Amino acid sequence: MARVYNFSAGPSMLPEPVLKKAAEEMLDYRGSGQSVMEMSHRSKVFDGIIVEAEALLRTLLNISGNYHVLFLQGGASSQFAMVPLNLMVTKRKCDIVNTGQWSKKAISEAKRYGTVRIVASSEDRNFTYIPDLTGVTFDPDAAYVHITSNNTIFGTRYRTFPDTGAIPLVADMSSNILSEVIDVNQFGLIYAGAQKNIAPAGLTIVIIRKDLVGEPQEITPTMFTYKTHAEGRSLYNTPPCYCVYIAKLVFEWLIDLGGLPAMQKINETKAAMLYDYLDGSKLFRPTVAEPHRSLMNVPFVLSNPGIDEEFLKKSVAAGLVNLKGHRSVGGMRASIFNAMPVDGVKKLVEFMKTFEMEHR
Ligand SMILES: *Cc1c(COP(=O)(O)O)cnc(C)c1O
Numbered sequence: 001m002a003r004v005y006n007f008s009a010g011p012s013m014l015p016e017p018v019l020k021k022a023a024e025e026m027l028d029y030r031g032s033g034q035s036v037m038e039m040s041h042r043s044k045v046f047d048g049i050i051v052e053a054e055a056l057l058r059t060l061l062n063i064s065g066n067y068h069v070l071f072l073q074g075g076a077s078s079q080f081a082m083v084p085l086n087l088m089v090t091k092r093k094c095d096i097v098n099t100g101q102w103s104k105k106a107i108s109e110a111k112r113y114g115t116v117r118i119v120a121s122s123e124d125r126n127f128t129y130i131p132d133l134t135g136v137t138f139d140p141d142a143a144y145v146h147i148t149s150n151n152t153i154f155g156t157r158y159r160t161f162p163d164t165g166a167i168p169l170v171a172d173m174s175s176n177i178l179s180e181v182i183d184v185n186q187f188g189l190i191y192a193g194a195q196k197n198i199a200p201a202g203l204t205i206v207i208i209r210k211d212l213v214g215e216p217q218e219i220t221p222t223m224f225t226y227k228t229h230a231e232g233r234s235l236y237n238t239p240p241c242y243c244v245y246i247a248k249l250v251f252e253w254l255i256d257l258g259g260l261p262a263m264q265k266i267n268e269t270k271a272a273m274l275y276d277y278l279d280g281s282k283l284f285r286p287t288v289a290e291p292h293r294s295l296m297n298v299p300f301v302l303s304n305p306g307i308d309e310e311f312l313k314k315s316v317a318a319g320l321v322n323l324k325g326h327r328s329v330g331g332m333r334a335s336i337f338n339a340m341p342v343d344g345v346k347k348l349v350e351f352m353k354t355f356e357m358e359h360r
Helices: 016-024 044-061 075-087 101-110 226-231 241-257 259-280 305-317 342-358
Strands: 067-072 093-098 115-121 145-148 169-172 189-193 204-209 284-286 297-302 332-335
Touching (some): 016 241, 044 067, 044 259, 067 226, 075 101, 075 169, 075 189, 075 204, 075 226, 101 115, 241 259, 259 284, 297 305, 305 342
Parallel strands (some): 093 115, 093 145, 145 169, 169 189
Antiparallel strands (some): 067 204, 189 204, 284 297, 297 332
């Protein structure tokens, strides 16, 4: 069977060269006589993999020695608790920007461990924009300010990040990490579930400034303590070994491509192809306007929702799968993460053009 173009919001596509390389190395990883899946996480071979994965990620994002890179489990959803448990210690307050359902989850989880102030929100217009934070005064007594850099469900993204001064800025970058150039030094902590732009589900990446790694709130489980994993070099317990290996292959793929500047260009090209068509269409309408548009998740609705089902059925037949939108937005959503080839977006636009012709 031919491979499909998968527009799922996650888990999502992985680069084909990465899958091929993984297949090649499946039974015998570089003469070790084993698959990485079977290997002890204490072995020299696996240590080489995790050390290399970290080094490559540091290169890609230009991460300074001032930060730890952690390979954890539990998904971004665990970070909703881990961040407040570890950062709200002497200061038991935080400021959070509410830009959608993932922000809301970060808010409700943080509320269990301290006082949360919602400093800005875009809920009034169903999260179709990123609130302007230029006039916002952040609480100097806040332990951190939390944002969601890309809103997977609503298709919005920050073009610039707020200046929070001495207050550490924390970002959930699950759905756009490694999609464009960023300056890590603007952040105290970045976290991301891997299943959108990095690896299969099961791995969570945390980039944390070293001074933020300390004693957590007393109730914090050992496994939810950053210090545990920073001191243990992400090997305190068994890490998601195979995911770390695939992450390493994805990082190599990105570097071969030309790193994040090159990846960003490709992502901008893909997104422009889709948004340009949507903006000119009479049948389809994008739900987000510039300058708030995501490069990764493109929600759109049909002017006649009565033909949603037909659109989905025909798209699957054309090898374009998982275009159904999230129920809170309706319509469709095309997630075009790093690994979605330009050709996949081309095919989607061609398919939509044909569909529009049929429904004039
Ligand atoms: C997918 C996603 C999450 C949830 O990640 P899990 O790894 O499933 O916990 C959180 N935040 C954002 C922005 C996401 O896109």
